[in-house]
Amino acid sequence: MRPSRPRTPRLLRGYRPLRPGPDSFDQRAERIRLRSRMIALVLACLTLMALDHHPGAGSPLEPAREAMGSVFGPVESGTSTVVRPVTAIGGWFTSKRSLQHDIAALQSENARLKSQQATEQYQHNQLAEFQGLTSAADALGRALVPAHVVAYGPAQSFSRTVTIDAGSDAGVQPDQTVLNDDGLVGRVLRVTPTTATVLLIVDTESVVGGRVGASMKVGFLRGRGGLGDHGVLDLQLVDQAAAPAKGDTIVTWGSQGGAPYVSGVPIGRVTAVYASLRESSHRAVIQPYVDFGALDLVGVVVPSGTHSDRGVIEADGSLQ
Amino acid sequence: MKALRVVTAAALVVVALVLQVAVFPHVAWEGIVPNFCLLVVVAAALVRGPAFAATLGFFAGLMLDLAPPADHVAGRWALALVLVGYVAGLMRQETRTPATTVVATVAAASFVGTSVYALSGLALGDGVAGAGDLARVILVALLWDVLLTPLVLPAVMRLLTRLEPAGAR
Structure with missing residues (x-):
């Protein structure tokens, strides 16, 4: 037989500790308050997830994203501008200025040759199939808006996105191609007046x-x-x-x-x-x-003649 | 005084977020950065307890979910940091928290936070990573967070203690 506990009158049960220990009415009330707050917060999170199940143009949270972007974008751009000279110090210490200059020149030359070599076969084929003409005309109608990468999505978020410091004021619109001198970087997901979010091609959603x-x-x-x-x-x-x-x-x-x-x-x-x-x-x-680990200067492909708050690199290499 | 507390907490979260997305990626290991927002939530939990920390975690997570360059389903980091605030808040002690407890709490919180975030991704089919990558991200993020604990936690905890309402303990 179980040893019987001393009986507590039913009416008093809520007000008296049922088990021994320093439990008081105050602590009990606090526990109940904490529990209800936790339930409210978790429900709020679940509601957000349900509302935003498909992030993108149709999501009801898109205005909130835009608002956060227009507040945080400039902060990220500013911080990145301050930090950039500091992050460059590492390279400054290890090599002399002239050497660094040489490396930069060689790198750009290498990148140019690499992309030339990479696309040569393709271009050859294109010409052979008379596709070159239309494509070249197409390419002539495009220009590049230069931009710096100012913020990186943490790997803990398991999505590969970055923020660039060019937005709708610079002529950048969603669904435009982003590239750098090595090749394709990604596409623009959403823009604020001063920044844009770019989905990198290595993201699982890309x-x-x-x-x-x-x-x-x-x-x-x-x-x-x-x-x-x-x-x-x-x-x-x-x-x-x-x-x-x-x-x-x-x-x-x-x-x-x-x-x-x-x-x-x-x-x-x-x-x-x-x-x-x-x-x-x-x-x-x-x-x-x-190299997605070391993105810095990128270009956004915009239609030629786009109105922009900065210099736009036209297809023939001129700056406008 | 209450307004000052709210403003301070908000400022801490904003600074944490900017450090996380704009400064530390330059020294990140394979893109994994220390989770400063999580450190702020843990500090709040150790000073003010689970209710305050869970609420702060919700708003910090919401910022992580909405501020660029985030592009995952909103509410995932919010949920992760609400739970982190709650779990870390249970570790609060009446007297001054010993350093070992702080480090252990950060380690546990980092593990819980990143795991909950990843699991919510699995449940929603949003940005899922392979098991190998997942384990590596959780481990490296934990090391980062523990490494940054002595630099961040004491200062943030002192600041929050100073702003604590009199007689709260």
């Missing part, structure tokens, strides 16, 4: 139409959301029988009207090809040309 430079086969590149330098892409060709060769260059296929991606921007190199026997298709792993 899908880019790609074309194999050597064979002109088209396919889709999906980000794997990898960290730092491990950011690689998966390429699946539309023609399932075709397999890209190792070392092939992948360029953008281009979307209708150049949004979100313009055509002919180098994306990356094929580093491995896996054959899936069951689905009789091939999956290739692409190493992007862009």
Whole structure:
């Protein structure tokens, strides 16, 4: 038989400690208050998640994002401007100014040659197929808005996004292509007057139409959301029988009207090809040309003649 | 006095957020940065207890969810930091908190915060990472947070203690 507890009259039960210990009415009331506040907060979080289940243009939280962006964007830009000279100190200590200058010159030359070599095969094919004409005309109608990357989404958030310091005042609009001198960086997701959020192509949500430079086969590149330098892409060709060769260059296929991606921007190199026997298709792993761990100066592709608050680099290299 | 407390807490969260997205990515390891917002919430929890910390965690998380360059489902960091505030608040002690307790609380809070965030992503099918990456992110973020604890927590805790209403303990 269980030892019986001393009985408490039912009416007093709420006011007397049921178990021994320093429990008082005050602490009990506080516990109840804490519990109800926790329930309210967790419910608020769940409500937010339900409302924002598909972040994007249709989400009811988009105005809040925009408001936060227009407040935080300038703060991020300002902080980044202050920090940039400090982060450059590391390189300043390790090498002399002239050496650094040489390295910069060589790097830009290297990048130019690399992109030339990367796109040569592709351009050759394009010409052969008389696509070059329309594409070149298309390319002539575009210009670049230069911008600095001012904030990075933390890897703890498992999404690869950055903030750039050019917004709608600079002529940047959602769904425009972002690139740098190495290749494709990503696309603009949303803009505020002074900043824009860019989805990097290595994000798991990113899908880019790609074309194999050597064979002109088209396919889709999906980000794997990898960290730092491990950011690689998966390429699946539309023609399932075709397999890209190792070392092939992948360029953008281009979307209708150049949004979100313009055509002919180098994306990356094929580093491995896996054959899936069951689905009789091939999956290739692409190493992007862009180093996503060290993004700084990028360009946003805008239509030529866009009104902007800063110098716009036109297709012929002139600054406007 | 209450207005001052609210303003201070808000300012702490804003500074934490800017450090996290604009300054520390330059020294980040594979993009993983110390979670300053989480450190502020833990400091608030150790000084003011779970109710205040959970509320602060909600607003700090909301900022992390909405301020650029965030692009995940809003409410995920808010939920993670609400739970962090609650769990860390249970560690509050009547007397001055010993350093080992502070470090242990930060470690536990970092683990809980990043894990809850990642799990909410799995549940919503939003920005899911592989298991290997997930474990690495949780571990490195924990190391970062513990490493930054002696630099951040004492100052923030002292500030919050000074602003504490008289006779709250």
